[in-house]
Amino acid sequence: MGAPKQKWTAEEEAALKAGVLKHGTGKWRNILSDPEFSSVLRSRSNVDLKDKWRNINATAIWGSRQKAKLALKRNQLNAKHDDNHAAVITVPPSEEVVDAKSLAISSGTPRATGLKKPMSRLDNILLEAITSLKEPGGSDRASIAVYIEEKYAAPPNLKKLLATKLKLLVANGTLIKIKHKYRIAPRSTVSEARRSPLLLLEGRQKDSSKWDKKGINILTKSQVDAELSKMRSMTAEEAAAAAARAVAEAEVAIAEAEEAAREAEAAEAEAEAAKIFAKAAEKALKARMLDTW
DNA sequence: TTAGGGTTACAG
């Protein structure tokens, strides 16, 4: 592991993660302009931020860039040298390249837009299950699982997959969760869809994944305070909207991270930052409510 | 200004 010149501190790294989480991937000028982030990242340029973010995502995955690139170079060199005796090599490197690329895409830029809807196969099956079951108050996980198991070939990890998917769909407002039961979200009421992530966040305190392995929480505390102070200067409506939006985004990020955790542990950092920010948002929202109401 | 390729400095 590495050797630095001007090594990034945990503070700077945390600030970068929080900045990307809030402003989106690639808004480095914006992140740097943010009053609170700029204090920590004062000595870093936008290019530095970009490079650091690249390094974080790259090394978190399968040694992405240089390895893939070096692999390619090696392949080409080998091919040039060996071209007569073909069939020997050239197999493993292509796999490496493909892996790196797909993973890079999966954890690349989609954070900025906030709402994205690929609507995978499982999503459709899930919605079909709920609608077909027609249970009055919605269906719980077990019923949905049973329905899917009976009607489709059930993968062994269906349960876990289902839980993740449900959480994701609730987070982005497709589903509404009420008392362990899931129902299709009515398109008319936006407020309910916006409230559900908050409720979900309230009820979720298990959190099996890793807590701070590094000094992330230490420095992010300052980030939390910063967000809090920033939100106090907002109006109640602004704070509530910002908090709800932040929590929803964080919820999606967390769900995505958990979903991706099986194959790549890359999104962990984002999930960590998302959790921090969600906490800050929730805290700010509550504080605001207590102050004003 | 940003995304990438490329280079340099340093740890293992």
Add this chain to the structure above:
DNA sequence: CTGTAACCCTAA
């Protein structure tokens, strides 16, 4: 010597 992280250069 090799791999990695910070740094540099340049096209879009």
